[in-house]
Amino acid sequence: MGFKVCIFLLLGCLLLVPETTMGRDTKRASIVIQGASRIAETDENFVCATLDWWPHDKCNYDNCPWGYSSVINMDLSRPILAKAIQAFKPLRIRIGGSLQDQVIYDVGNLQTPCHPFQKMSSGLFGFSKGCLHMKRWDELHSFLTKAGAIVTFGLNALHGRHKLRGNAWGGAWNHVNTQDFINYTVSNGYAIDSWEFGNELSGTGVGASVSAELYGKDVIVLRDIIDKMYKDSKLTKPSLVAPGGFYEQQWYTKLLEISGPDVVDVVTHHIYNLGSGNDPQLVKKILDPSYLSRVAETFKNVNKTIQEHGPWASPWVGESGGAYNSGGRRVSDTFIDSFWYLDQLGMSSKHNTKVYCRQTLVGGFYGLLEKGTFVPNPDYYSALLWHRLMGKGVLAVQTDGPPQLRVYAHCSKGREGVTLLLINLSNQSDFTVSVSNGVNMALNVESKPKKKSLLDTLKKPFSWIGNKASDGYLNREEYHLTPENGELRSKTMVLNGKPLKPTETGDIPNLEPVIRGVNSPVCVSSLSMSFIVLPSFDASACS
Numbered sequence: 001m002g003f004k005v006c007i008f009l010l011l012g013c014l015l016l017v018p019e020t021t022m023g024r025d026t027k028r029a030s031i032v033i034q035g036a037s038r039i040a041e042t043d044e045n046f047v048c049a050t051l052d053w054w055p056h057d058k059c060n061y062d063n064c065p066w067g068y069s070s071v072i073n074m075d076l077s078r079p080i081l082a083k084a085i086q087a088f089k090p091l092r093i094r095i096g097g098s099l100q101d102q103v104i105y106d107v108g109n110l111q112t113p114c115h116p117f118q119k120m121s122s123g124l125f126g127f128s129k130g131c132l133h134m135k136r137w138d139e140l141h142s143f144l145t146k147a148g149a150i151v152t153f154g155l156n157a158l159h160g161r162h163k164l165r166g167n168a169w170g171g172a173w174n175h176v177n178t179q180d181f182i183n184y185t186v187s188n189g190y191a192i193d194s195w196e197f198g199n200e201l202s203g204t205g206v207g208a209s210v211s212a213e214l215y216g217k218d219v220i221v222l223r224d225i226i227d228k229m230y231k232d233s234k235l236t237k238p239s240l241v242a243p244g245g246f247y248e249q250q251w252y253t254k255l256l257e258i259s260g261p262d263v264v265d266v267v268t269h270h271i272y273n274l275g276s277g278n279d280p281q282l283v284k285k286i287l288d289p290s291y292l293s294r295v296a297e298t299f300k301n302v303n304k305t306i307q308e309h310g311p312w313a314s315p316w317v318g319e320s321g322g323a324y325n326s327g328g329r330r331v332s333d334t335f336i337d338s339f340w341y342l343d344q345l346g347m348s349s350k351h352n353t354k355v356y357c358r359q360t361l362v363g364g365f366y367g368l369l370e371k372g373t374f375v376p377n378p379d380y381y382s383a384l385l386w387h388r389l390m391g392k393g394v395l396a397v398q399t400d401g402p403p404q405l406r407v408y409a410h411c412s413k414g415r416e417g418v419t420l421l422l423i424n425l426s427n428q429s430d431f432t433v434s435v436s437n438g439v440n441m442a443l444n445v446e447s448k449p450k451k452k453s454l455l456d457t458l459k460k461p462f463s464w465i466g467n468k469a470s471d472g473y474l475n476r477e478e479y480h481l482t483p484e485n486g487e488l489r490s491k492t493m494v495l496n497g498k499p500l501k502p503t504e505t506g507d508i509p510n511l512e513p514v515i516r517g518v519n520s521p522v523c524v525s526s527l528s529m530s531f532i533v534l535p536s537f538d539a540s541a542c543s
Helices: 078-085 098-102 134-146 176-186 212-230 250-260 282-284 289-295 295-308 337-350 377-391 438-443 456-458
Strands: 006-010 013-017 024-032 047-051 091-093 102-104 128-133 150-155 162-165 166-169 194-197 241-247 266-271 314-320 355-358 390-399 406-410 418-423 429-436 473-483 493-495 515-516 522-524 528-534
Touching: 024 418, 024 438, 024 493, 047 102, 047 377, 078 134, 091 355, 098 102, 102 493, 128 134, 134 176, 194 212, 194 406, 212 241, 212 250, 241 250, 241 314, 250 266, 250 295, 266 295, 282 289, 282 337, 289 337, 295 314, 295 337, 295 390, 314 337, 337 355, 337 377, 337 390, 337 406, 337 418, 337 528, 377 390, 377 473, 377 493, 406 515, 418 429, 418 456, 522 528
Parallel strands: 024 429, 047 091, 047 355, 091 150, 102 128, 150 194, 194 241, 241 266, 266 314, 314 355
Antiparallel strands: 006 013, 024 390, 162 166, 390 406, 406 418, 418 528, 429 522, 473 493, 473 515, 473 528
């Protein structure tokens, strides 16, 4: 069915609503933002995307969605790719993935030939070892530097080890090749934000596993290498990140206990809570609020483990693509995935997650950019809006709305006030939302009647205005996200009624808000998402 923008006034709310929603009901919901204190804090550059190692012949479910999008073979000369990264100013990028622990570096006294990954049935994940030539590393680092990226590089943690039984690997980690690679990087003055050790080797592992005892000893060795290599360098010493796996409480606890204080700076874990990419229930899961909420326990437990056993470290989601095995075809690369993705960003940040790395920037069905063309998929714009609007400070929110209305609040980024993220999973209801500040509501009770100014009159129903505003016309910004033509699996994101597409020169389009008067309710239509920027919100935690 076609998508027509119908404009009508409802309770003072100007709505842009798909024609298909005209027969649905409108419900009211109240939101109270507790602006007196922060419940958590993210990194300034919370949004992150990954670059993976998969070759073009990596396939799942009779689909081969990677093309030439890997660290080794991606075309770095395309202007649209650089512009997509530059739009974040900056974007954090993690280089890593399943084949990370089979990568050798063509530097120093390398004892084996430097060949690309090849299909090999007996190999880990069905591939042979692969090699990173230093010429390619020079090109890649130069590209990322010019694009303004903040780089995390995942290192091979299996080199020198041997398979024992099942997924278990044992033996000593051979750190020589890694040390030579880090030395090359430092000697060339290449800035790296962080070095990550291994990929999905924790607990029972994925493909391979290493005991926490061995892993803990090895990160001590890597810490010593990093400290020595950067001791006399003008470069900022990178953080040490580990283990980049799926969270298992006992394994993670043991890793932190064995490695000890100030060795591991960042504890990473991976999230694929939607299940396999070929699951026919993917869409149903994404639109089910109870299903989405289940993973909150993982975020909570990771943070708790770190606080109890490694308070010197910070939690990151080092990789998350929603659905594993390259993502869901016609799901992960479409509008509907943003319900899951933005909910993940909001939920994880409430549990002190500092960085959230999306699998991938390019590659698979879950790429923020389309492989080959690098044209942004809908989740790219969701990531960019979050990065530009949502600040570090995370605020508690209460609402009387139903579970289908997901609400998150942060201090606004780079300015005063608060930004709300509203996610409406309902296919039956639009919501008219009132927003208030719990502190100011209590202060608005007056013992004696007195003459009120215009601002005082506004403060009564809109108590969040507080003392920052001045008499006069007060505005807020709104960014409403809907799918093109009302199709949830559309690959085109629509912002405030305007389809988002790169310009002919590959520039990312401007993300322009709708400006609304402060004395009007906030509206969010069914099956849509909205960022609401409240510049005059009285939140002392955001001062």
